[in-house]
Amino acid sequence: ETGVTQTPRHLVMGMTNKKSLKCEQHLGHNAMYWYKQSAKKPLELMFVYNFKEQTENNSVPSRFSPECPNSSHLFLHLHTLQPEDSALYLCASSPDVGPSYEQYFGPGTRLTVT
Amino acid sequence: GENVEQHPSTLSVQEGDSAVIKCTYSDSASNYFPWYKQELGKGPQLIIDIRSNVGEKKDQRIAVTLNKTAKHFSLHITETQPEDSAVYFCAAGAMDTGRRALTFGSGTRLQVQP
Numbered sequence: 001e002t003g004v005t006q007t008p009r010h011l012v013m014g015m016t017n018k019k020s021l022k023c024e025q026h027l028g029h030n031a032m033y034w035y036k037q038s039a040k041k042p043l044e045l046m047f048v049y050n051f052k053e054q055t056e057n058n059s060v061p062s063r064f065s066p067e068c069p070n071s072s073h074l075f076l077h078l079h080t081l082q083p084e085d086s087a088l089y090l091c092a093s094s095p096d097v098g099p100s101y102e103q104y105f106g107p108g109t110r111l112t113v114t
Numbered sequence: 115g116e117n118v119e120q121h122p123s124t125l126s127v128q129e130g131d132s133a134v135i136k137c138t139y140s141d142s143a144s145n146y147f148p149w150y151k152q153e154l155g156k157g158p159q160l161i162i163d164i165r166s167n168v169g170e171k172k173d174q175r176i177a178v179t180l181n182k183t184a185k186h187f188s189l190h191i192t193e194t195q196p197e198d199s200a201v202y203f204c205a206a207g208a209m210d211t212g213r214r215a216l217t218f219g220s221g222t223r224l225q226v227q228p
Contacts, residue, residue: 004157040123043158043203043218056215090157099207099216100146100165105157 003027004106006091012112015081021109023074023091029104031097032074034066037088037108049074050097081113116141118206120219127194128227135222137204138186144206147180147187148216152201161202162189165209194226 004025013019025032034046048056049068063085065077074091088108094101117140127133137147145166150158164171164178164187171178175194180187191198201223205216 040220042118042220045215048215058215092157098209099205100163100209102148102160102163103158103216105150105159107155107157 004091004093004104006089006106006109008109009107010110010112012114013078013081014114015083017081018077018079020078021076021089021091021111023076023106025072025074025091025093025104025106027093027104029093029095030071031094031101032068032071033092033094033103034074034076035090035092035105037090043090046076048097055097078111081111083113086111086113116144116206116208116217118204118217118219120204120222122222123220124223124225126225126227129194129196131194133191133194133198133224133226135189135202135204135224136186137188137206137219138184139206139217140185141206141208142185143208144217146207146209147178148205148207149178149189150203150205150218152203152221154200158203191224194224196226196228199224199226 007022032049036044046060047066052068067075090108091106092103094103120137148163151161152158177190201221204219207216
């Protein structure tokens with residue numbers, strides 16, 4: 001596979017469940033990102049990793065827990081979510097951290113919290 | 115922090131017509147302005163970008179203009195085709211500063227009517 005892949009593509013979970021989103025990039029990039037996309041709102045940056053180290057956490061609630069075991073894989077662990085957390089969660093990667101580096105996005109995971 | 119406003123939120127044009135999407139930004143330190151296109155079921159993809167040392171950039175049917183004094187930039191699509199139908203996001207970033215993330219606008223849904 002090439003590019004950025006995300007699994008699962010769709011996820012429905014109850015507020016008491018624990019689930020994980022997975023992202024994998026095959027581009028040899030060093031930086032990876034999690035974004036939240038809600039209808040008619042700007043893309044909301046959640047976390048940034050560079051060389052497996054977290055470099056940015058945009059005041060994300062602790063019910064979202066990221067993990068980056070290596071530069072190619074990124075996870076988002078979810079627990080005790082709220083209905084307002086329902087959104088499309090996008091993963092992206094770029095050669096390095098910095099606004100001028102093109103970000104390559106995955107197709108996203110559509111999350112519904114019931 | 116940076117704030118990016120994008121208008122209109124939806125835009126419908128006839129095939130062959132031109133489409134213009136406008137964005138304004140608030141931070142005068144921003145100097146990099148990419149545009150991303152998101153097709154249904156896919157993640158955003160970079161289509162064109164501009165840096166603050168130029169006022170206009172073209173790539174075939176797509177052009178972007180930047181007015182640093184007024185802090186606004188625009189995307190122009192000429193001779194629109196049905197495959198241009200998508201959601202378009204503008205963004206602003208500040209290279210060579212501590213602000214390493216892009217700030218996105220809320221998106222414009224473009225519908226090209228055949």
